[in-house]
Amino acid sequence: MNFTFAATKREAQGTGASRRLRRAGSVPGIIYGSGKPAINVTLDHNQIFHLLRNEKFHSSVVTADVEGSKEAVILRSTQWHPFRQQVLHLDFQRVDANQKLHTKVPLHFVNADIAPGVKLSGGIVSHVATEIDVSCLPADLPEFIEVDLKDLALGHSVHVSQLKLPKGVEVVHHGEGDPVVATILQVRGGGEAEAAAPAA
Template structure:
């Protein structure tokens, strides 16, 4: 899916100017990176608010049309109002097609309901991670990474090293070890525990 949105260059600076823009339905922001000067810009609040509700927008290379000049960018930071559904500021980083980028990609969990730990043992899936730090060329950036839980049993975990990554995508490791992505928690009194309890019970 391709995302394109409009932006205009911003001349006014300062807290007071930003406050006036927000009252007029405009989001102040910035576009930077790729060895070019950063530019202060404005976005239409309604347009960007709806785009931000789409998960794919957060992990895709998107196009900012700045007064007719198109920039390939990726969303880096979003500042929200503390309690109102209002976007206060947006940061976008330019993307160079020849340079790898480092970003977070959401995880999509599949087949939890048919995994042995859930279907046969009555366990509950715990999502330890919901996204993954990756590095790749912009053309290889996936919208999400699938996590298949179909073979996971109760009391067992699935680790980052077990994920099937799209071509050209590498995990960015933080520290040592192999982080847990998901695990199935066994619920007391369910599944195999019930069977064991019945076997141990004395005959009537």
């Protein structure tokens, strides 16, 4: 899916200027990277709000149409109002088709309902991680990475090293060890109930 959003260059900067833009239904933002000067832009709040509701927009290379000049970018950060459904500011980074990018990709967990630890042992799935850092060329960026739980038993976990990554995609791992992304836990109270049954 190819996302495109419209943006216009903005000259006025500062808190007051940003406040006026938001009152007018616009969102201030910035586009930077790829050795080019950063440009301050203004976006339509309604358009960008609906795009942000789509998970794929957060992990895809998207097109910024800045007054007719189109650039490939990825969303780097979003600032939201503390309690209103209002976007306050957006940061986009330009991408180069020939240079690897480093970004986060969501994890999609499948087959939890048929996992032995759930179906046979009555456990519950704990999603330890919901996204993962990856490095790849823009053309290889996946919308998500699937985590198959169909063989997971109670008390067992799926680790980063067990993920099936698309071609050209590498995990960027910080720190030591092999982090857990999901595990199946015993439902609290289940063990005590089973232990008490023979005694009764």
